[in-house]
Amino acid sequence: MSTPIRIGIVGYGNLGRGVETALGLSPDMELVGVFTRRDPQGVDTVGAQAFPMSDLDRDRDDIDVLILCGGSRSDLPEQSPAQAARYSIVDSYDNHARIPEHFAAVDAAAKAGGTTAVISTGWDPGLFSLNRVYGEAIVPQGSTYTFWGRGLSQGHSDAVRRVPGVAAGVQYTLPSEPAIERVRAGENPELSTRERHTRECFVVLEEGADAETVRNEIVTMPDYFEPYDTTVHFITAEELARDHQGMPHGGFVIRSGTTSEGTKQVIEYRLALESNPEFTASVLVAYARAAARMNRAGDVGAKTVYDVAPGLLSPLSPEELRAGYL
């Protein structure tokens, strides 16, 4: 094996911790350290050394790729272009509507800096995006369906917790099984929002709060719950702590179409994840490997999953892949 690919992690929440764990499963990669805006002393890593973020300003030559683990709302729009000016990067920018703008900012910085920046990777955007394109390119006449879940939604959990009378709670998004069965059968149904997904809440009430009032407040909440069939379960704080600490997620991308009159073809891609942040982190690590290789080959600028040849994600050589995996 050649020289390891040297990685820096920027930001250390669930995703950053997931990247640290994932790097432990990739012997061709090496973690230089975690870079944080917090006091490095206070960052409780699995084992990596923590440095202040400002350390990156001095253009360290011991890093091949930075994996940016901040949020899409305020961290990445600023950090990705700033760091891409000096380092090859990978990010998981997931504000779908603003991706073209983010791409342009990162591309300009990366081209000026001679770096390679893979943006918006993870599983959606990321692996699901790939499957939407593979499916449509291969079966041009048909429909693509994306279903999410069963998964913990941070945004919807936050909305539940803001309801008066709620002490704590979580929300899961569930794909509708009857809808999936119709899509799998090649029916190409038109599905309303209510038909695609349902929502399930587990709520701990505040002392003296009225369950029916809280339930009603949740299920009628515009945008978040009103367009869906929502079930609310009331549980104890102990049950919440015991049964709802994981961050499962996943979903399906299904392409269903015909290649000739009446000849149905169905392609289905499914993820069932016990930890959303650990899985997303694992995707980022694989794309960091690709970013390092593309940069060595002189392929600079911003990239998305559509620009990255699949073999670049694997630690194996092209010869090994052809002999063992085709």
Add this chain to the structure above:
Amino acid sequence: MSTPIRIGIVGYGNLGRGVETALGLSPDMELVGVFTRRDPQGVDTVGAQAFPMSDLDRDRDDIDVLILCGGSRSDLPEQSPAQAARYSIVDSYDNHARIPEHFAAVDAAAKAGGTTAVISTGWDPGLFSLNRVYGEAIVPQGSTYTFWGRGLSQGHSDAVRRVPGVAAGVQYTLPSEPAIERVRAGENPELSTRERHTRECFVVLEEGADAETVRNEIVTMPDYFEPYDTTVHFITAEELARDHQGMPHGGFVIRSGTTSEGTKQVIEYRLALESNPEFTASVLVAYARAAARMNRAGDVGAKTVYDVAPGLLSPLSPEELRAGYL
């Protein structure tokens, strides 16, 4: 839209016909004609003009990519290198063990000729190969399972038809549902050949043949049926003609592993195809689009699905993909 990509089809069986049909769904591509070793007058295409194969010897400048639709046993080992010397090509070479040798021969011819040759595409090898590599790169700690079916197997159908007393028949390979359920549940089971797949035969007996003798001959056939649980159904010639003319196939690639102690992650890719040759043809057409683009960009030599950036398969531009599909 820019100038259409001009395609020639070499060989016109089920696969060649599927390519002709698939090209009708791709407005950015144009069919120049079918090239055949048979008398072109006798080739009953959907609409394309047929030419003698020898027409390709004069280095036609009206073809961007040839899609080779011959068989892996004797056609492609000879045709792929010969044609790659003059034309960019796509083939579906599927003799897994000999792919490195085939790659080397095609690569030498393509590099000498300045052409781009995507070999061994389709769905297995092809899309399934991609998913084996994506899965292992992202979840390095785990196991990959490939299940085939329910699908018509040509090789096993031929074996059934060679049994004395059999007038006609077909064989379907079925994935074992209990095995798939165990894999989906993240059990990472060790599965024997018998546990992975079952086989189902539909047989028309010759006049006077003994059903039990035929059944026994089939189910005990070494390699083909003995290692599997095989069911034999006896049907009439009318039932065979009515119910068994399609060429369905498909299967699953499942990657199951952990990203940390006890945290399971499952990735599943599934194809349910009503026509195996039409679907394979559709994959070849998408890779022909990629071959034309790679050749224009100066990326010559032999390629596999691992070398082809996913966005190159889509008729849409990188900007359109980023804005609409990420």
